[in-house]
Amino acid sequence: MDINAYLIVAGILFSIGGLGVLIRKNLIVVFMSLELMFNAANLGFVAVSGYLNLISGDIFVIFVMVVAAAEAAIALGIAIAFYREKGTINIDKANELKW
């Protein structure tokens, strides 16, 4: 099994996600980019896990998915609350916590 292909895909996914987080202003899109980074990491986990014939990577993936799901619920809740407060979901407007 050629692990490199998996890892390259994971790397590309991660980079796309990272760029998305850095560039996009829409809270939902940023959040989706973040999910993309998670899944890139998950892909890496399963790939290596399969390559080394271990199970711990798979377990980790399950973990991450569970945490990500919980996090998604909270994050979307925050997004809604934020929208109610500001009337927008542009994250540049969320800059009050500074200095």
Next chain:
Amino acid sequence: MDTKDLLVWSIPFFPMLGAILLGVFGKYLKNYAGYIGSISIVISFLFSVALFITVASTHGFTAILYPWIYASTFKTNISTYIDRLSVIMLVMVTGVSALVHIYSIGYMKGDKGFARYFSYMNLFVFSMIMLVLANNFLLLYVFWEAVGFCSYILIGFWYEKKSASDAAKKAFIVNRVGDFGFGLGVMLIFVSTGTLNYTSVFGMMPSLPGYLVTIIALLLFAGAVGKSAQFPLHIWLPDAMEGPTPVSSLIHAATMVTAGVYLVARCHVIFSYSPFASHVVAYIGGFTAFLAAFIALTQYDIKRIIAYSTISQLGYMFMAVGIGSYAAGIFHLISHAVFKGLLFLTAGSVMHAMSGELDLRKMGKLYSKMKITAVTFIVGALALSGIPPFSGFFSKDAILADTFNKGYYILWIMGEVTAFMTAFYIFRIIFRVFFGESHVDPSVHVHESSKVMTIPMIILASLAAVVGFIGIPPFDHSLFYLFLHRDFQNSFVFSPFVNYYPWFLLSSISVLAGALGIYTAYLFYIKQAFDTEKIKRIFKPVYELSFNKVYIDEIYDQLIVTPLKNFSVYLWRVVDTFVIDGAVNGLAQGFASFSGRVRRVQNGMVMSYALTLMIGVIALLAYYFIK
């Protein structure tokens, strides 16, 4: 504790009890305060006499009350040392105190602080008794300061007056300057001998190097200079006259100020092992005697004149103890206590009659109105002037003859000149107050004082007339000398008698000096043979020097007080606030402004945080790969 110990401890006990009772319950005692205060002292006096008889017939002893400070090798007890010197002092202190207390009942009548006054006075007598009784230097030092403190509260007794509270503070601080030396002396004694007990310390003296003994002696003498108001620390005593007159009489004439002389006499062993220190004592004494008499010539305030006279007479005593004539010094101490106490009491009586007036220029012709006061004052003045057969003649002459016989001619000349000036200034008071023309404010009702005041004056006057006879026959055959001789026999004579001149020759010179002084005063103030204004003009610089007290206060003010104050303000405003606190606050501000810039990085934009994070990760990875 056997009966003898009990006797010793009961002497300070009653004044202490009196002080506490009057201090705490004074408010409720009203007029009884005076009686309680006086009775406690009288009891103490009776016990002192009993102790005197005991010691005179047997020998001295030590009584320990309890261990006081025990720290490692430093051990001192509350204990007393009784010998002939201390019992003689004790009888004098309690005796004069008793008379002054009785006098005060009349003098302080109606004062708001009547009970407070007697409480302080009893406290003073207690401290003075303990000072005399102490058997080690630390205890001596303790009560040395304690009498200073009593003097402080009594000078400032009428604390509403700024001059009084200033004078009190000045007295305490100037005394502290002397005590600074005294304290160091006590420490040096402990460090070099390992003990503070008189007998052990004196026993160690022969084995100490000479320079150490000299330093110890000079340091102790520094304390004596402060307490006994000798030059250059004499400045507090004239100001101390702000206190009630009986206080001046008791503390600033008869007892406390003589503590310095007592100290030197008590430490005669130390001083006799250091001729240099002894000479310093003698010459400072001689100079002070001269200086103070010189200042007294031109003052107008009766009490101040007598205060300068006290300084001057104390100078005589130091002259005596400085040349090794300890018995003569103590003799003058005793006779001076009597006649100077008397002079102050009579001055108080005048002041009482004149509603507090003390200015010579506003008096005159009081003789007819207050005969008892006048006569007793004249007795005191004759004693002070050294006219036989009054006490001052014997004691002063003993000193002057000794200076001559031991070859201290400069001191002798100074002493004779001082004797002349002394007679002049004291009779200047008499002629201007009791005789001559009246300059009394007509609104003042001049009257003789009540019996409670005149009787102590009469007793003291009779004593001043007769007490000198303990000094015959002259020199070291006198009753007094023989009585004290045993205490001083350990002192090592560094200046053997050069010669014995016939005593009557020397005495007649002194008497002549005194009589001349009286006559000069008579010419000036009764005959008015000279134009005083003209003389003032001719001797203007000298007159000004004397009138302005040789400018010593001003010199101290310019040289020490003001610079020190300015320096302190500088320390506070510049060093403390600006330099040290400035550095601290500067450091704090530096951090604040630095972090004020750095915190701008936290701009609240999530994106920028993510970017920073990303850059960090990339940088780390790059570092990892490059390595």
Next chain:
Amino acid sequence: MGLFLKYILSILIFFPLVSGIFLFFINKENERLLRNLATFLSLVEFIISIFLFVYFKSSAYEFQFVEKFRWIKTFGATYYLGIDGVSLFLILLTTLLSFISLLSSYKYVKVHVKEFVILMLALETFMIGTFAALDILLFYLFWEFMLIPMYFIIGIWGSARKIYSAVKFILYTLAGSLIMLFGLIVIFILHYDQTGSFTFNILKLYHTHIPLGLQIILFIAIFIGFAVKVPVFPFHTWLADAHTEAPTAGSVILAGVLLKFGIYGFFRFAIPLMPEATLILTPFILVLAVIGIIYGALVSMVQKDLKRLVAFSSISHMGFIMLGLFAMTAISVDGSILQLINHGISTGALFLFVGMLYERRHTRLISDFGGIAKKVPILAALFMITVLSSIGLPGLNGFVGEFLILVGSFKQYTVFTVIATSGVIFAAVYLLWMFQRVMFQNITNSKNEQFKDMDLREIVTIIPLIFLMLYIGLYPTPFLSRIDPTVTHFVNMINHHKYAYNLIKAKIGLFNA
């Protein structure tokens, strides 16, 4: 009784804290009850502490009432308590002053009474803990905890510039104690390197061998930590502000107890841990001490604010104590420790009087007073005794300590002692001058006509302190006999090192020659 005595130190430490927690459940509106209860509880605490005094074996130098439990096993920290003759009196001083300062603040503290009394009780716990701890970690814990209540006490109940002073206080002392912590950790690690076992037990750490160069660096670090607390001359500027702005109770505790921690730290930690460095640096420390004596006195002389005057006088007095401690003779150290107690008593009392004056006139400027002695005879008389005690008048407590310090230091450090002795003159100048301007002369300010004399509560507050001033002045034996064995042991321990140190020096000299 046996069990009580066995755990008496823990009881003493935690009783105030538990009392404080108990007071949490009282309605904050009920200020009277809170005040009375807190005062009562601190009185109980004081009474418990008297048992320490009674059952303390006076001839022994070893630690007594020792309690030792495992605390954090991984790095050898223990809950280790014990007292010797020095900490005994400091604990007694703490419990007494805590009681007195609670009693003194009935009028002064008007807002947030509940918080105030709870903080005061918590502070008491931490202070006693610091004095009783024989484990460095435990000590450091209590040491830092102590700052927190004090910070709030200054910051909430202080006067005009309270925030500035509170922040200055906490930053100053924290900076110092962090440097100190660094030093202590280095010693801890050195000890591990040498023995292979972790321990914070101070008695074991005494045996750590520290190379001389490192010792000097560590000593300086730890010195700064304690010097800030004392305070030694250039580290003193927090003191004037903190004392001045703190409420009366805060000033009393600050001057009476907190300043003692610096000296206690030197005595318990810095000097025995690094004796050689101490001996080398002694001249420099003495210079600072003597500068402190004179500087504090001079600056105090020209102060216009009563509290600031007393605060600067503390610097002068603490200079004496430093001199005595570092002169390192049994007599001078005895004097220093006694003077620690004396300073707590007299300066505490001085602050109480300033507080009373402030409560009546709401000003602390000396020039606003004058002539009030005749309106307030009792206050004037007791204030006078306190001032005299602070001046060091013989017959009162200050004299005994000061004299022992000076006489003990005299032989070896004559010049320093002579300069220090001159501080005695200045003490008379600044305190008597202040007293004269406040109490004597005529009343110039009509507001002073209505001055009220001390009431019963105020008299009760002051009397124990006045009693102690007289008692220690006239019969210091019960104190000195308990202090002396500890101090003698301490001095012998250091002088043993001195001997070794001189040997080394002699050897080096031999090689050089």
